[in-house]
Amino acid sequence: MGRIDAYLYIDGHVRVYNGQQTKLPRHHVARQKLCLRATTDYWVNAMDGQPFMVINKAVDPGMIKVIENDILPQLEKRLPTFVNAEELKSDPLLHRFTLVCDRESYSPPFFKRMKAQRVACLTYHKYPGENWPEEEFLPYAVTLSSGEQTQLNLAERGHCLSNGLWVREIRKLSQKGHQTSIIGTDYRSEMIPLAVAMFARWSQENFFKYCREHFGLDKLVDYCIEPVSESVKVVNPEYRRLDSQIRSSQGKLNRLLARFATLTLDAPIEPDKVEPFLQKKTICQEEIEAFQVQIKTLKEKRKQTPHYLKVKDLPEEEQFQQLSTKSKHFIDTIKMIAYRAETAMANLLRETLSRPDEVRSLLRAIYSSEADLIPDDEQGTLTVKLHHLANRSYDVAIQKSCDELNSTETKFPRTNLRMIFKRKRRFFPPRQATPLTLKA
Numbered sequence: 001m002g003r004i005d006a007y008l009y010i011d012g013h014v015r016v017y018n019g020q021q022t023k024l025p026r027h028h029v030a031r032q033k034l035c036l037r038a039t040t041d042y043w044v045n046a047m048d049g050q051p052f053m054v055i056n057k058a059v060d061p062g063m064i065k066v067i068e069n070d071i072l073p074q075l076e077k078r079l080p081t082f083v084n085a086e087e088l089k090s091d092p093l094l095h096r097f098t099l100v101c102d103r104e105s106y107s108p109p110f111f112k113r114m115k116a117q118r119v120a121c122l123t124y125h126k127y128p129g130e131n132w133p134e135e136e137f138l139p140y141a142v143t144l145s146s147g148e149q150t151q152l153n154l155a156e157r158g159h160c161l162s163n164g165l166w167v168r169e170i171r172k173l174s175q176k177g178h179q180t181s182i183i184g185t186d187y188r189s190e191m192i193p194l195a196v197a198m199f200a201r202w203s204q205e206n207f208f209k210y211c212r213e214h215f216g217l218d219k220l221v222d223y224c225i226e227p228v229s230e231s232v233k234v235v236n237p238e239y240r241r242l243d244s245q246i247r248s249s250q251g252k253l254n255r256l257l258a259r260f261a262t263l264t265l266d267a268p269i270e271p272d273k274v275e276p277f278l279q280k281k282t283i284c285q286e287e288i289e290a291f292q293v294q295i296k297t298l299k300e301k302r303k304q305t306p307h308y309l310k311v312k313d314l315p316e317e318e319q320f321q322q323l324s325t326k327s328k329h330f331i332d333t334i335k336m337i338a339y340r341a342e343t344a345m346a347n348l349l350r351e352t353l354s355r356p357d358e359v360r361s362l363l364r365a366i367y368s369s370e371a372d373l374i375p376d377d378e379q380g381t382l383t384v385k386l387h388h389l390a391n392r393s394y395d396v397a398i399q400k401s402c403d404e405l406n407s408t409e410t411k412f413p414r415t416n417l418r419m420i421f422k423r424k425r426r427f428f429p430p431r432q433a434t435p436l437t438l439k440a
Contacts (some may be wrong), residue, residue: 002078003197004253005041005096005098005120005198006079006085006096006097006098007043007046007098007122007197007435008046008052008075008098008099008100009044009045009046009047009100009101009200009201009204009422010042010043010067010071010099010101010105011042011043011045011101011102011201011204011205012040012041012042012043012046012060012063012104013040013041013042013043013208013217014027014029014030014036014040014041014067015027015038015039015040015218016029016032016036016037016038016218016325017038017039017216017218020098023037023319023320023321023322024036024037024038024058024320024322025037025038025039025058025059025234025321025322027029037098038252039056039057039322039323040056040057040058040060041054041056041057041128041234041332041400042055042057042063042066042067042070042071043053043204043207043208044052044071044075045203045204045207047197047200047203047387048087048145048203048343049144049204049206049207049210049343050063050340050343050346051207051335051336051340052078052336053071053074053078053138053313054332055070055071055074056325056328056392057257057330058228058322058323059228059234059311059322061086061231062103062104063101063104063105063109064104064105064110066100067105068110068113069099070438071362072083072117072119075097076257077119078098079097080282082094083095083118088118090122093187093188093369094113094118094188095120095188096119097119097120097183098119098120098121098186098197098412099114099120099122099201100197100201101121101122101123101201101202102123102124102201103123103124103126104238105121105123106123106124106126107127108161108162108163108165108253109163111165111167111185112163112165114185115165115185117249120184120185120186121184121185121300122182122183122186122194122197122198123134123182123183123184124180124181124182124183124198125159125169125181125182125183125238128171128179128181132157132179134169134177135295136155136171137153137154137155137171137173138153138155139152139153139235139286140152140153140154140191140192140193140195140218142195142321143196144196144200144205145196145200147183152172152192152195153172154170154172154173154174154189154191154192154195155169155170155171155173156169156170159183160336161309165185165249167183167184167185167362168183168184168185168186168191168194169180169181169182169183170183170184170191170194170198171194172195172199176322182194182195182198184198184230187335190404193272207339210360211335214364215335215338215339216335220323221327221328221331221388222323222324222327224323224324224327225321225322225323225324226322226323226324226325227321227322227323227403228311228320228321228322229311230310230311230312231309231310231311232294232311233308233310234306234308234309234310234311234314235307236305236306236307236308236309237314237315237318238305239305239306239307241300241304242298242301242305243302244298245298245374246295246298246302249291249295249298250295252287252291253291253292254296255289256284256287259284259290259326260281260285260288263277263281263284278418279348290390297369342350342360342363345363345401346359346360346363348400348404349362349363349400349401350402351396352392352396352397352398352400354393359435362389362394365389365394366386366389366398366401369386369389371384371385371386371387371423372384372387376416376417377418380416380418381417381418381419381420382415382417382418382419382420383420383421383422384419384420384421385422385423385424385425386398386402386421386422387424388424390424393425398423399423400432401421402421402423405419405421405422406419406421
């Protein structure tokens with residue numbers, strides 16, 4: 001088609017807090033494999049990890065509901081129009097932009113609703129089925145979002161979902177023979193850009209990791225609390241408890257059934273051998289029947305228990321609050337601006353380094369290094385002389401950054417002083433003459 005597609009990456013990040021200041025709702029933290037008191041933020045990023053927006057949810061209704069109720073209305077207001085109405089009307093398979101998410105967004109009804117709104121979805125296949133024959137995969141040279149060249153073994157088929165929606169299924173074959181399946185409702189783009197866009201989703205995970213380490217993403221901004229809206233619905237704690245008991249009992253029952261199936265009599269049929277065997281079978285059968293009765297009783301109780309309750313209807317010991325979001329939203333905005341500015345500088349300096357993966361380390365070193373500020377009211381300038389770093393190979397990169405910043409002719413805030421960035425010259429002390437000793 002030759003059109004520029006907008007790939008927007010959506011993922012949830014669970015911010016874990018101490019929980020001593022206020023009683024927060026519990027969320028499952030995947031990176032710690034624990035259920036902790038926290039809040040969930042849904043971030044929208046670009047392919048290179050640059051953040052666009054963030055939606056905070058004290059009570060997490062799930063990614064699909066957040067996309068449809070919160071993220072999508074904001075994107076429709078803020079995103080530029082890549083496709084006009086006439087093109088959409090003439091081509092029923094054309095889309096406006098693409099949402100790239102992980103397996104949490106897998107839902108055939110959700111894909112169909114997004115297709116009706118002319119929004120393409122790209123995610124991992126939750127139920128990929130059997131492997132495809134390796135003869136279907138062909139090597140393709142691809143260019144990643146970072147500019148790196150690599151080769152991927154790809155294959156494509158059409159796939160019909162459970163609701164009758166046809167999607168594109170693309171699989172990547174690894175060197176060890178593992179097949180990664182992705183599905184999408186983008187019917188117009190080539191296969192290679194879709195594969196690159198899906199596997200670039202790790203840029204968002206890298207963004208979370210980097211911002212936790214260097215931008216204080218999980219840092220508590222303030223200790224103010226506010227009540228949760230009484231109309232918000234949450235899972236009934238009693239329903240969750242019954243569901244947990246059913247799952248536990250069902251697991252024990254499955255193990256008993258497996259053990260019962262393995263009980264066989266291999267010895268000769270004699271009274272002294274048969275009686276112990278029948279006794280074991282009888283005991284196992286009684287345990288199975290007891291668990292079946294227990295599971296049936298628990299399911300009846302769960303059926304009579306409401307699945308969801310409003311916050312106001314929760315028992316007093318289950319009540320919780322949420323952290324104030326006013327300061328948090330302001331700080332998150334500053335962090336997004338700072339990260340986008342750092343990414344722009346990283347893209348500028350990456351070409352000058354022999355190891356491009358060190359560019360953000362170089363930028364952090366520049367930010368923390370000392371500098372001389374020399375104001376000149378007559379010339380209307382403010383000269384910023386950057387000190388040298390320990391690594392002399394960084395000097396070329398620093399000089400290029402200074403030249404680029406000087407070309408913007410930026411004025412220092414609240415003054416008329418134009419900022420000039422320079423790199424201090426290295427001082428090399430003169431070498432002392434070494435006396436020559438003449439041998440006879």
